[in-house]
Amino acid sequence: MPQYLLLLSHEDPTNFSDLSPEEVQKIVEEYKSWRGKIQADGTYVGSNKLRDESGKSLLKPNGQLRITDGPFVEAKEVIGGYFLVSAADYDQAVKIAEGCPHLNYGGRIELREVENVG
């Protein structure tokens, strides 16, 4: 079964700070139920949150290593984390991704199929 990578990005990582504790809990529970669903039907493979920092960017122009602090692209977007899921095809992967609460709170999901080696 092919695997798909869901890259979750959002514009401003602090846009949750005005939420009330009750609202925070509501969103946490939406994620919990989405996660529970993809774990139960076996599509969930793994997930990780990336640290809230811009990271490093490596380049070797003319054979010289150049390390710069991120962001890699000029976009204002930050990648918050990723999910790896298994799905029959893109249609099914989209179906899985569209249930992710991330989309309800101004986030963007980039969906990429993992190249199947073999």
Added chain:
Amino acid sequence: MSFAHSPSVDESVDHLFRRHAGRMVSVLTRIFGFEKLDLIEDAVQDALVTALRKWPYTGMPDNPTAWLIQVSKNRVLDHLRANKKFQTTEEDLETVSNAIAADAGEVYFSNEVSEDQLRMIFACCHPVISPDSQVALTLKTVCGFNIPEIARAFLSTDYSIAKLISRAKQRLRLHGVRLGMPLPGELKERLESVLKVLYLMFNEGYTASAGDELIRKDLCFEAIRLCESLAKHPVTMSPEVHALATLFLAQAARFSTRCDNTGELLLLSEQDRSLWDEQMMDRAMQHFRLSASGETLSDYHLEAEIAVCHTFAKNYAATDWHNILECYDALQKRRFSPVVELNRIVVLAEIEGAEKGLIELENFRQNYDLNGSYLLDLTEAHFLSETGAHAQAAESYTKALNITENRSIRRFLEKKINELKASFAS
């Protein structure tokens, strides 16, 4: 800090985050004092947002409460270390850790409010600030509501509520209010002020008004939770506290039947009593018994008895109107109020008939003014329709309709007018 001994925690505990916020803010404020309240509130909020940004990827920890405590604590410590102004020593930081651990072990996993929250309630309800500020501040710091939620419940703006709260905090700081249980000599007065805040909080939630329905219900349940905690605490338990808990629970037991499934308001006589919350009724009855244990009789006792008469009547016709009338008479003797007088007339009319009600109402109109409230016309319309004067009744309902903007009340009045019109058209 070990949580191995803690009972297992249901991950989706109702209001876990809100409870957590209230509890953490209270314990940290006891240790660091009121002057750092804003910093503490920020740190606790920060921990919640951290959870929100992490748990989607990692899943919820086995014990989310313990996780939240740990992270909130670390956030406060970070802030304190970073902020030279507070001159925090490592010793202070150690104190925080221990205090949080102790608090967590104690009552963190129950629905009850902690000892620190009780102290915080007394600080928030300090008589140096106005009753409105007391309610708003209690909801914010003790109960974990945020400003937009309080504004929604009070039909106010975020700006006004934020201003109200920041002024209240400033005033408490100015008066050097400390977190602590009142001294024995001042307990009675301070407790009265707390009970009044709970009374206002509950009524704000219970009165059918235009605010957000869900948040208003939460207000009622918070008032009940705080009141029942006061009723259990050895320092604050008193017949008066039990009376207030009775009043809240006897009313809240009828919550689910106040509207039909389309959201239309239903009169007490139209409600399906089999749907009333038996568990709350039981608790109401327990508190009612305990409220009778002393010599004192408070307004809350009388109001509680009225609520109990309504909630425990087998059906509408079986309501003990004579008992209710006695309570209203007693209330009016203690402290006259035109609104209560109107209620008293309604009860009197149940006993002596709608004609008597109309006479009393005419009397009332000549003596009192309800500041243009629709209640007077509504009551008159009700009496008129009882006596069969349908056209006049419709007229009075229309008068009431013209002076209220509350949508659910308006729908209710429109329904009554249509029913009456149908009856004299046929």
